[in-house]
Amino acid sequence: MPTPRDALRAHLLATRIAGCVATPRERSLTRYRRFAARDPGVLIGLEPEYDWRFGDLLRLMAQRCGVSADSKDTSGQDVIDPERTIVALDAFADRLAKVAAARAPVLIGTGHPHRLLGFYAGLAAGLSAAGCDVLTPAQGRSVDITTRFGVRTYNLDYVRGVALVREPGARPSASEPGAHTHSPLPVRVALAAAAEGEQGLPALVIGDHGWLCGAGQLGFEAIGPADSDDPAPFVGQAEGQVSVAVPLDDTVRSDYYRPLTRYVLNRACLSQ
Template sequence: MLSTGALRAHLLAARLAGPVATSREESLRSYRLFAARDPRVTIGIDPEWAWDERDLLRLMADKCGVSGDSDHVSGPDVIDPELTLTALSAFADRLGEAAARRIPVLLGTGHPHRLLGFYAGLADALSAAGCLVLTPAQGRCIDITTRFGVRTYNLDYVRGVALVREPGVPCAGRETGAHTHSPLPVRAVLDALVEAGGPLPGLVVGDHGWVCGAGQLGFEAIGLADTDDPALFVGEAEGRVSVAVPLDDAVRSDYYLPLTRYVLNRACLSQ
């Protein structure tokens, strides 16, 4: 079993926490856009509270460990590994509860190149524990606004994890997909489940719009978020996201595998 100390060391060595690749400039830009209610950054959360840039900076300092100094405007951003470990434990506890109750679960990612393996390990373990891993609306077309205009993507699943594919990608099941922050894929999946008469997920696991879009609609949602993703932490503060885990979401995919082992061990889901 991976100890907490060993995982802390891994978080720092892999730059999942500590000084991360996400820049201070990127994070502050996201806070400005979120304060302006830009949908590219709210990614499915409709905030109930008035969040200005100072409020968001304080929140992210509290939840992630970034500097709360508004005069600090450049350089790498920082995530406190202790906050990551605490949130991972809460994340694992939610998974353990879902497995104990054998509730239907939905997993989806907007970072398939990096995080697919992490979520797929969870999906395998939850399925083995008796949870129904939901995979509706396979192949459904979803129109998403990008900086290049509106593009049509196709919904797909790899090892029980939902993602969207670039237009023209022919091979279903390939472990590639598009990077997206949009909440539209999870809305399409939930709509398909309602149309089919259920069952609906008792827990949604993922990142970006998968978590925010589901949480906004009242589904329990947990996920991972970087320092430039304030929406998940706002959702957590307002009670629509159960757990947001602060970490760099764009390092090498194999660097997340120790986190999978740690989470499954804590959730008593190791096989």
């Protein structure tokens, strides 16, 4: 009978959350170069302490994700080592277990609600059942985010304990759960409001993109998933701003992430 780890590895490969993923190699290499040039759109809230050059980033991403370290490998799809994903999920779960044992407050947010909302909502439910306050600061607050279409105003909202941003007037629905963003501005707004509120600041921030890097840059313990074309979380982990970055494809079907939620909650002894 397969172990939970074996079953998870098989699921990661079958759904292409890891293994040969859909992320184009060309896009990853382009984003590594943009990060080396300190493009804010790729830094997503991180302010690297060191001068990361393209070669440094390629070696780091090969080490942390399992992508090819050969700079001459310029086409096709990226490969994420499922063993690295599982090791990172174990570390992720261990951090959840410690926070739950202390019944400490947490803040959870995503820039990928179309894909990852269910993953985070399951974590929020498990942590809440364990006695942790799942914070919801600055609900409804406006956030001005620069996009490729110019500056747009979004509203900060929470769904099942998970923060996301919506366009003004947008209503929650299964087809439009929130907007996709890499910006660190939502987490900055949420943390500023938390500092002024009665519930206080979170002991842990769980999220992706700008939520992960933005919180880590501000000195909060932060953990979350990251794709192979997003070097910022892995640089943040290497430099100590991010506690855990889990390498995985963050664009597959939302229901494919349910076994990851179950695995993490079981390991953290938070299953409901």
